[in-house]
Amino acid sequence: KDLHQEIEQFDINTPEKLELFRMKFISRKGVITELFESLKSVPQADRRTIGQELNGLKNLAQERFEASSQLVDEQRDSANSAPPVDLTLPTIPNLTGTQHPLSLVRQRIIQIFERIGFDVADGPEIESDWYNFGALNFPDNHPARDMQDTFFVEKASEGAPSDMLLRTHTSNVQIRLMERQKSRTDGAPFRPIRSIMPGRVYRNETISARAHCMFHQVEGIYIDRNVGFKDLKDTLYHFVKEMFEPGTQIRFRPSYFPFTEPSAEIDISCQICGGTGCNICKHTGWVEIAGSGMVDPQVIANCGIDPEEYTGFAFGMGIERITQLKYVVNDLRLYTENDVRFLRQFEGL
Numbered sequence: 001k002d003l004h005q006e007i008e009q010f011d012i013n014t015p016e017k018l019e020l021f022r023m024k025f026i027s028r029k030g031v032i033t034e035l036f037e038s039l040k041s042v043p044q045a046d047r048r049t050i051g052q053e054l055n056g057l058k059n060l061a062q063e064r065f066e067a068s069s070q071l072v073d074e075q076r077d078s079a080n081s082a083p084p085v086d087l088t089l090p091t092i093p094n095l096t097g098t099q100h101p102l103s104l105v106r107q108r109i110i111q112i113f114e115r116i117g118f119d120v121a122d123g124p125e126i127e128s129d130w131y132n133f134g135a136l137n138f139p140d141n142h143p144a145r146d147m148q149d150t151f152f153v154e155k156a157s158e159g160a161p162s163d164m165l166l167r168t169h170t171s172n173v174q175i176r177l178m179e180r181q182k183s184r185t186d187g188a189p190f191r192p193i194r195s196i197m198p199g200r201v202y203r204n205e206t207i208s209a210r211a212h213c214m215f216h217q218v219e220g221i222y223i224d225r226n227v228g229f230k231d232l233k234d235t236l237y238h239f240v241k242e243m244f245e246p247g248t249q250i251r252f253r254p255s256y257f258p259f260t261e262p263s264a265e266i267d268i269s270c271q272i273c274g275g276t277g278c279n280i281c282k283h284t285g286w287v288e289i290a291g292s293g294m295v296d297p298q299v300i301a302n303c304g305i306d307p308e309e310y311t312g313f314a315f316g317m318g319i320e321r322i323t324q325l326k327y328v329v330n331d332l333r334l335y336t337e338n339d340v341r342f343l344r345q346f347e348g349l
């Protein structure tokens, strides 16, 4: 009877007291086990009733133990956790990053050209005069070499300009690719070059809505036997068709570059106003997106390839410009300011 009362009234509200209770009533060394042991010495006649009583005690202790350990667990959980959740508060947004619009467009350009057999090539951003200008037929006095346009890299020791510079276009990679043919020693026949070269380029310009001292280009080159102007046109028509709205107009406008002959600039109908006239196309309905041309035989020869046997075309475009037309970005500075209000607009693209 006393035990019965004690089990019922035992104060179990902490893990420590729970353990005491367990030791006393549940464990093998506890009182109930002890009483079961002493059952042997009880006269046969009483054994049955006392046995039943003991079983009752045992079950009671077990029930209290289970109920109490649940309570103690719950108490511990709520003590460990932060203040209760207020379900009426607005959620904390889970901000995942977005791809930068220039990355999106670069990837798209690469995808379009890869599908028609171009691979992706890379080269240094700090380059010698030869790879950026000389091999590309820029005469010594060409204005593009002028301090106004090109960032020259000073030799640390002398403070004098060296012939190293920050590349002004990714054409340096074209020269390096062509040269590599010459240095090959495997004796295998000429391997056609069909590559695009995305990358950063630098020009000494004042930063404004329309100009930046650093921007991105994708240039391309295709050199093989019998590559003609038609191949250039087909390739760039295909690119424009894949990149822009269906129905986009394209035109080739004669132009000049020291490293291509003939040369053409490529215009497309303005993606912003559809040709009716706006600031982006300066009310002409056309925007220039790329320079291009047949690689000058002298440039091919400069790289040790026979221009009588091999011909090719090259082109180059600015990723910022393509992105501007595709996503109506009217200020170049937005690309580098990292304003999340701008960047978030490209979420999920």
Ligand code: PHE
Residues within 6 Å of the ligand: 168, 169, 170, 171, 219, 257, 260, 291, 292, 293, 314, 315, 316, 317
């Ligand atoms: N390199 C030229 C530029 O940066 C672009 C171009 C590349 C033009 C290839 C013609 C052929 O403006």
